[in-house]
Amino acid sequence: MAKKDAELQRIEKLIQIMKDNDLAEVEIQNGDEKILIKRSQSQRANLTAIPMIAAEPSKAAGAEPAVESVAEAEAGAIQQQEELIEIQSPIVGTFYEGPSPDSEPYVEVGSEVSPQMVVCIIEAMKVMNEIKAQAAGAIVEKLVTNGQAVEFGQVLFKVKPD
Numbered sequence: 001m002a003k004k005d006a007e008l009q010r011i012e013k014l015i016q017i018m019k020d021n022d023l024a025e026v027e028i029q030n031g032d033e034k035i036l037i038k039r040s041q042s043q044r045a046n047l048t049a050i051p052m053i054a055a056e057p058s059k060a061a062g063a064e065p066a067v068e069s070v071a072e073a074e075a076g077a078i079q080q081q082e083e084l085i086e087i088q089s090p091i092v093g094t095f096y097e098g099p100s101p102d103s104e105p106y107v108e109v110g111s112e113v114s115p116q117m118v119v120c121i122i123e124a125m126k127v128m129n130e131i132k133a134q135a136a137g138a139i140v141e142k143l144v145t146n147g148q149a150v151e152f153g154q155v156l157f158k159v160k161p162d
Contacts, residue, residue: 093124137161
């Protein structure tokens with residue numbers, strides 16, 4: 001038991017080092033023992049401030065400016081985002097859109113889902129975990145690809161509720 005706790009603490013320390021140094025992947029090998037830890041690239045925020053220049057309204061009589069303010073655009077995007085429900089990964093693992101490689105995906109964009117409907121599988125430690133929609137509505141966006149590594153809390157799908 002103490003050995004497992006020590007292993008877990010060692011892995012947690014490696015994850016913290018990865019976060020502190022903004023690393024996407026760490027691999028350590030000691031004899032036959034090998035540890036490989038990967039973080040999804042979506043966690044690495046790349047924010048850039050872009051100066052905005054307001055367009056001068058047209059001098060023509062009765063012409064309306066075609067440029068909307070950045071605040072109005074952001075407010076519209078936030079309002080639209082608030083209407084959608086996110087289906088997040090409850091575990092770290094590999095995303096699979098169907099029960100087997102040659103089968104159809106559980107859902108696609110436009111599919112209607114119910115709270116208990118399986119939308120994908122996340123494989124973790126050789127265990128296939130069925131992920132349910134947890135909401136009723138229509139899939140409007142799929143944010144991951146088949147076979148992609150996913151993180152805990154990563155958004156997999158967006159659902160427009162009924």
